[in-house]
Structures are given as structure tokens and as C-alpha cells.
Amino acid sequence: MSHGKIIELTPSSELTVLQAQLGGWDNLNHLLICNSTKNALLIDPFSGDFWSEIVKERDLNSITIGLTHSHWDHTKGVEEFLKINPNTEIYVHKLEYERGWKGPDTHHWTHPPHTFVNLNIGNLIFEIHCTPGHTPGHITFIGHGVVVSGDCLFLGRCGRTDLYGGDMYSMWESQMHLHIQLKNLPKDWIVLPGHQYSMSDGNNPTFITIDFLLENNPAIKKQSFEEFSKLEFLEFDDSLAEKAKRERARKEEI
Numbered sequence: 001m002s003h004g005k006i007i008e009l010t011p012s013s014e015l016t017v018l019q020a021q022l023g024g025w026d027n028l029n030h031l032l033i034c035n036s037t038k039n040a041l042l043i044d045p046f047s048g049d050f051w052s053e054i055v056k057e058r059d060l061n062s063i064t065i066g067l068t069h070s071h072w073d074h075t076k077g078v079e080e081f082l083k084i085n086p087n088t089e090i091y092v093h094k095l096e097y098e099r100g101w102k103g104p105d106t107h108h109w110t111h112p113p114h115t116f117v118n119l120n121i122g123n124l125i126f127e128i129h130c131t132p133g134h135t136p137g138h139i140t141f142i143g144h145g146v147v148v149s150g151d152c153l154f155l156g157r158c159g160r161t162d163l164y165g166g167d168m169y170s171m172w173e174s175q176m177h178l179h180i181q182l183k184n185l186p187k188d189w190i191v192l193p194g195h196q197y198s199m200s201d202g203n204n205p206t207f208i209t210i211d212f213l214l215e216n217n218p219a220i221k222k223q224s225f226e227e228f229s230k231l232e233f234l235e236f237d238d239s240l241a242e243k244a245k246r247e248r249a250r251k252e253e254i
């Protein structure tokens, strides 16, 4: 179990990022703070208590929650945070309802896969890219020196595609979409994923530069779907995959 040690990053003069690893699944949570207004975007909170304390300590103003996707380990802290901070706005993509998300949320993104809309947080503007494949309405946040990639893009691989609502072909398209986006961003911007997995060189960082990721991540490099589909981390033979099979079968019966 992680204890919520916080790493503080300043990827650009206008943005401070707090990264904490929380819970039994070692989820990486991110708080993106607009330095001039003290408004902030809280992405995938695992603990409402933990982040409410930080908000108090740092004397932050309005907090908006943005969810990369609706898996329980990325949303567990939402209800608790909302209880303590009842005016919080919560954004999620509407396609997440396809896999059974029922909220709580207050705003739905509805833009099509592989397009983006903007989200204003204080004086900051983040691009909200719809990058499905791990789930139907997965989001990647891009702006002001950071790419927050949830379970779509890890540092040395991509997310699995065999859970309920996942799709390998969509994930390939999302990787190609992100490849184009990342290629056009400054090379020293950093990528902040939803979980920490070892890189092929044995290192196990919680963030790396775009430049390093494009060199070392086999999922995002330009390739055919046929090549992509052979990657060993897209599907697993485990209890989660079994559960997804049962959920798909139940859906087909209805």
C-alpha cells in the first residue's frame, strides 16, 4: 500500500503539478494547479480525504475533477471529495456510460474519438483528447508542459484492451492519434500516466519527457495494426479478463 508521498513538479511557469501514488493498485493521481488563480484540476482522485487536505493546506480556490476513465481505481475518491467539497464540478466522457459508469458527475464531454475540446482551469487551457481503447470514453489531458495519459498510454507500454468496453483497434488508433500530438509538442514536456510500470531499460519512473517516451515506448511508435496487435501487454489471461468476458456475454443476452 502506498502512503501518498507527493512529488511537486513545475513543468511551466504557470502550472504546478502534484503527483501522488495512492491505494493498493498504486494509482498515480494528479493535481494541476493554475499558479495565478489557485484554481486546480484534480485528475482521477483515489482518496477524497487525502486531496481535500491538500486543497486546504495549499489554500486553493475552485477544484474541478476530470476523469481519464471510469474504472473504480480512478474514481474511488470522487464521492468522498464531493461530500467534503459539494460545489465541485466533475467531468467525464459520456461514452463511459457504455461500460456501466453511473456517476457521480456534473458535466459530460461528448466529442468523438480522436478529437479534442478545451477545458479552462483558471487561466490555463487544457486539451481534452478522447482516446478510447482501454475504455470507450478514455480521456488524455494535454497542456502547459504536461500530458496526463491515464490508462491509455503508460511510459513503456499502453493500457490493456481486454476489459469490458475495451477495444484493441480503437487503442491502436488512439496511439496513432497521440503519436501525432506528441510529435508536435515540445520534446521536454512530461508524460504523467495512471500507473507506474517498468521501462524496458529496467528503470521505473513516474514521469518521463515526451522525447524519451517516443524513443522507448513500443505501443506509440508508428506501426501497422497487425504489428501493434502482437504486443504482449494488450490482453491477459487473468480474472479481470474472465470478468470482462462474462460481462460481454451478459450484455449480448439482453
Ligand SMILES: [Fe+2]
Pocket (backbone or CB within 6 Å): 069, 071, 134, 151
Ligand atoms: Fe483502467
